[in-house]
Amino acid sequence: MDIRFSCNTCGHRMIIDEAGAGMVVACAECGRDVKVPKAVPPPPNPPADTDSQPEKNKTVAIKWTPPPVTPHVEPKK
Numbered sequence: 001m002d003i004r005f006s007c008n009t010c011g012h013r014m015i016i017d018e019a020g021a022g023m024v025v026a027c028a029e030c031g032r033d034v035k036v037p038k039a040v041p042p043p044p045n046p047p048a049d050t051d052s053q054p055e056k057n058k059t060v061a062i063k064w065t066p067p068p069v070t071p072h073v074e075p076k077k
Helices: none
Strands: 002-006 013-017 024-026 033-035
Antiparallel strands (some): 002 013, 024 033
């Protein structure tokens, strides 16, 4: 797994193999020494089948329109 990091001085982005974690390397852009951070594992992948979630975890939005209001007319006697 590669480690992606940036130079603290110039912000140049670098990639190094995880075997380089903890080493000090020279920035390819500005030449300053940069310590390679430890590898951070990637976040877990979301479940591929989202339809298998229970219904209580799903949100459904419905637009409700009330029926038209008609004036009340008393019947003639």
